Amino acid sequence: MSREEAERLFARNPYKLRYIRDIPPGETVSYYETGTWSDLCRGPHVPDTGWLAGVHLLGFSAITPEGREGTAPLQRIRGVGFPTEAALKEYLRLRAEAEARDHRALGQKLELFTFFDESPGFPALLPNGVIVLRELERFVREHLAEAGYAEVRTPLLWAQSVYETSGHWAHYQENMFLTVVDDRTFGWKPMNCPGSMLIFRARARSYRELPLRYAEFAPLHRKEASGTLHGLTRVREFVQDDAHLFVTEEQIEPEIRHLLDWIARAFSTFRLRWSYELSTRPADFLGEREVWDRAEATLERILKASGIDYRISPGEGAFYGPKIDIHIRDSLGRPWQTGTIQLDYQMPLRFGLQYQGPDGQLHTPVVVHRVILGSFERFLGVLLEHTGGRLPPWLAPIQARVLPVTETHMPAARGLLDELRQDGLRVQLTGTEESLSKRVRLAEVERVPYLLVLGDKEVAGETVALRTRGSREAVVLTRPELRARLAERIRMRAFEP
RNA sequence: GCCACUGUAGCUCAGCGGCAGAGCGGCUGAUUCGUAAUCAGCAGGUCGGGGGUUCAAAUCCCUCCAGUGGCUCCA
Numbered sequence: 001m002s003r004e005e006a007e008r009l010f011a012r013n014p015y016k017l018r019y020i021r022d023i024p025p026g027e028t029v030s031y032y033e034t035g036t037w038s039d040l041c042r043g044p045h046v047p048d049t050g051w052l053a054g055v056h057l058l059g060f061s062a063i064t065p066e067g068r069e070g071t072a073p074l075q076r077i078r079g080v081g082f083p084t085e086a087a088l089k090e091y092l093r094l095r096a097e098a099e100a101r102d103h104r105a106l107g108q109k110l111e112l113f114t115f116f117d118e119s120p121g122f123p124a125l126l127p128n129g130v131i132v133l134r135e136l137e138r139f140v141r142e143h144l145a146e147a148g149y150a151e152v153r154t155p156l157l158w159a160q161s162v163y164e165t166s167g168h169w170a171h172y173q174e175n176m177f178l179t180v181v182d183d184r185t186f187g188w189k190p191m192n193c194p195g196s197m198l199i200f201r202a203r204a205r206s207y208r209e210l211p212l213r214y215a216e217f218a219p220l221h222r223k224e225a226s227g228t229l230h231g232l233t234r235v236r237e238f239v240q241d242d243a244h245l246f247v248t249e250e251q252i253e254p255e256i257r258h259l260l261d262w263i264a265r266a267f268s269t270f271r272l273r274w275s276y277e278l279s280t281r282p283a284d285f286l287g288e289r290e291v292w293d294r295a296e297a298t299l300e301r302i303l304k305a306s307g308i309d310y311r312i313s314p315g316e317g318a319f320y321g322p323k324i325d326i327h328i329r330d331s332l333g334r335p336w337q338t339g340t341i342q343l344d345y346q347m348p349l350r351f352g353l354q355y356q357g358p359d360g361q362l363h364t365p366v367v368v369h370r371v372i373l374g375s376f377e378r379f380l381g382v383l384l385e386h387t388g389g390r391l392p393p394w395l396a397p398i399q400a401r402v403l404p405v406t407e408t409h410m411p412a413a414r415g416l417l418d419e420l421r422q423d424g425l426r427v428q429l430t431g432t433e434e435s436l437s438k439r440v441r442l443a444e445v446e447r448v449p450y451l452l453v454l455g456d457k458e459v460a461g462e463t464v465a466l467r468t469r470g471s472r473e474a475v476v477l478t479r480p481e482l483r484a485r486l487a488e489r490i491r492m493r494a495f496e497p
Numbered sequence: 498g499c500c501a502c503u504g505u506a507g508c509u510c511a512g513c514g515g516c517a518g519a520g521c522g523g524c525u526g527a528u529u530c531g532u533a534a535u536c537a538g539c540a541g542g543u544c545g546g547g548g549g550u551u552c553a554a555a556u557c558c559c560u561c562c563a564g565u566g567g568c569u570c571c572a
Binding site for chain 2: 061075108115228325338339340374375405433444445451455457467472473
């Protein structure tokens, strides 16, 4: 139907008129009729609702029309329809399965983390959760060492003036926690960048120091709106595998290409699927349009040169620069941003950063802000959903459990426990008060990657029966074989036990 | 923050104006067991907090807090 016709038909509906206006000039304005029902819609529609045998309502919620708060909310009712009841049942089964992988439920069952009503949005990490986060940090730090980073630690609170310089005061204040000390206003840092800028500026810098790479794993605080909080994936306090690279114009491309390589390597280790987005200049931006255009073009050129498929997210850049964002999805398919590479010409200028070049002149460096896994908390949340809590052995809080069949096998079990502890494994020994079947079941429920059973046969033959997570069969190995095998799987950061 | 919904034992949930329950977990005892739950007993609760209606409130109403699903926003 023509645009004019549509506008006439929906003349009394301001929302529909707005949709019609938003349809780009070249595209067709489509309109559907199903029985007595008619509507403006991008479509397609089923020709007849009789085609839908299995119908299920998923829920309803308010949506804010025109993307503005304060406007009258509309109610959205969401549901799904399938040609057959069986297809609907299958869909609901898959959905229930996905819900069972919810990281919030797994976090509680596996005693990884918890939340207190008295501190909404601030995760409390239990002993098991700390083990996993420490291993993730170790994984990242190994790379930092290889790639020539230095690690810094800067203050959690900065005076207002620092944020005025960085631009956060004008562009990010509503997301910040503020504290008044001795009549001065301090802000809890929402990002690490100001601290790194100040360290760079703390003394004279030479071009010989560049690229200068400062990593920082400090807790960040962001006052997220209460309704947006979500388990570990959206919190008010978190730690990122953050770093700031101070580079010359020529060093931008090799540095970013190296980062893209590392992203692929890092995410492959977890068998995650990820996607790239190029986020461009937002409405609320710092600096000159030309500088932004150049920065966006640089990122786009590097993406193309690296043969990477990406989507463009117009206006989604940070207030100080465009960025390449990495997204991964949770068990219900909701996308979460993890890694990001941001090209920043603004903060170096605003902080007055300079280095002396080979020409003897002072130059302003460019800063690349980058995180790979993003927030460790969010990453753990998505990883739990991705694995259903079956973390790779190198991340598992309990890597192995020794199960003596009866009390008489206890001495041998203790010996094995000691040996594996010597090897650096996180290993436990169960008592024999519970039946072996029950202990095997518990270990599966707790997602322990390796079960080591010792009975008469094993003790006599100085062997161990190894049952790996998810397998119903046991393999008999000698102790040296077992130790070598476990150590190797963990050392290589194998995804499966 | 906005709209809707939900908060009962450590966990999962039943009860929905008339005596606060189950399973799992915990504790105690018995059982010593060969790869996904051995048996028995016991303990455990200001029914999220506060206020109201009622002879009587876990149950009805108001309010605050927290959570869930979306929306807006974002690592």
